[in-house]
Amino acid sequence: MPAARVDSSLSRGARSADAAPGPSAPRSIRLTAAWTGAGAALVCAVVAIAAVAVCWLPAAGETGSARSALHAGVLTFLAALHGGITVDGLSADFVPLGMTLLVAAVSWRAGAGLARAADDVEDLTLRSLAEAAAVQAGTFAAVCGVAAGFATLGTSSVSVVPAVLAGLILFGGTGGIAFVRATALGSEIGSRTPDWVGPSLRAAAAGVAVYLAAGAALVIGSLVVHHQQVEALSRQVGGGWSGAPVLLLGALAAPNAVVAAASYLAGPGFALGSGSGVGLSSTVHGTVPAFPLLGAVPSGPATTPVWLLAGATPIAAGLCLARVARADAESWRLRLRNAAAAAAVAVVAGIALAWLGGGAIGSGRLRAFGASPWQFGLALGAGLAVVSGAALGALAGVAWWRSRDDELPGVMRATLTAVTSMVTRDDPGDADEDGKLAG
Structure with a gap:
């Protein structure tokens, strides 16, 4: 073998050894x-x-x-x-x-x-x-x-x-x-x-996070409003070290309460045992265990502030999902696709959260405890799909009208520009790009 070929073979072997x-x-x-x-x-x-x-x-x-x-x-x-x-x-x-x-x-x-x-x-x-x-x-x-x-x-x-x-x-x-x-x-x-997976996961996470944040706010507010019942149940379990395990369990069960509250705001509500249910329109439950956190459970229909929070939650969650879906795609078709996929992901996330946050406690009356996985998942996905779809559809329509600036009166053109500038992250001068309803 010629010397040049030997040297070339040796150098290739050395590079292979270094790479492996x-x-x-x-x-x-x-x-x-x-x-x-x-x-x-x-x-x-x-x-x-x-x-x-x-x-x-x-x-x-x-x-x-x-x-x-x-x-x-x-x-x-x-x-x-x-x-x-x-x-x-x-x-x-x-x-x-x-x-x-x-x-x-x-x-x-x-x-x-x-x-x-x-x-x-x-x-x-x-x-x-x-x-x-x-x-x-x-x-x-x-x-x-x-x-x-x-x-x-x-x-x-x-x-x-x-x-x-x-x-x-x-x-x-x-x-x-x-x-x-x-x-x-x-x-x-x-x-x-696939390129739609990442944007859909981010959009779904944004929507679900809003529901959980609203659930956390509801739990905190309910604890404040029902503090007398919570204190009464705390006295029943005893003070000092005898109440420390219950206090620790209450803190660890706070995420469960957040998931149940999110299901409450979404519509399905949650169960506190077989044959009982807690919902926005009615609450039916018997004697609950002497657990301080359960003192925050409402005993009747939702009050006006709770109804307002229940109405605002899907709107805020859907708008957040729509904004993330819009930011991760260039055409309205892709944005709607990402939003639809995100709503489907939210269904799965809701089922998983409700399953993790609930469950049976024995085989008696408490064999059904917490939110229903399939009901919460479907309600969560439906709310996000309706609001985000409507928001993206409205923005697409407004963007189309903005692309026809020459045909619009000056006052209407200025109004549409101001509205879309507030709800999007684009500059008012981006009308040409937003107006492209690409397939």
Whole structure:
């Protein structure tokens, strides 16, 4: 072989060797993924054990034990995964969402930390990154399964298989997303995703966020208005350390109340047990458990301020969705498409939120608790679709009229320019672009 060809072959081989990751690189990132996934589960378990010990042991006195607190803390962590738990022989699906959000936050940080570690390893392939994400989520789920086999307290327990599946789904939906967004996997997935997915997700998030914000405002206002009932229920559960667990549960269940309030404003309302319902037009419920947060539940039809909030919420949410959909597309056809897709995404989000925020507590009267997933999801999506569609349609019509400036009287032209300038982010001089009703 000529010398020039040998040198060329050697140089190509050297470049290939430099481009290929060394065998230790994928192994090191997988090891990092394993211990960060396991560490996230252990951190969540330790936090739950500490919270149980602080709230339970002082109130239990001589009847409490460190071993019982340990098992109860691990059960609390596993219950937060929303995979189902058996308490005193009764199945309970209702979980304070604050617990789930805490686990999700720890998982997100673990995924983001693994992404930072991956940045320090040179020449990692997409396959190595995907394997690292799978190892991290799998290790988290495996630790949850081991904990489920360990955490049995009397007749209270968590099944191993549901705990593993719930841990895998929760970590994949939080830590996995954080890892993908911060690595080359995000760009790769984005390049393979249809162009309407990102704008639709952002628009749906804007609309759902408005509903949740309105629900939070309603919960806070109702607590203020019904503070006497809340204080009476707080006195019933006792003071001092005996009331600390109930106070902590009330704080952790606040997100559940926000979801129920959002469903209340959307129209379907929510249930406080079998045969009971709380809605805008009527409220029918019997004796509720002595839980302070339930003191804020209305006992009759909605008042005028609540009706005003219920009317303003879908309008504000739909306008926010329409604005995001409009900003992410150049033609009105694409904007309407993104808005329609966002409304469909909102239906799924509403179903998921209501399912996470509600659930059965035993098999008796409280077997139906919280908002109905399908009713809330459909009401949420319908409200967003109607308002955003009307808003985008009106803006499209106004833009078409603005494109015909020469045919409009001066006063009408100035009025349309002022109105569209207030509700859009475009300058008044952009009429030519807005007027293009491209297909």
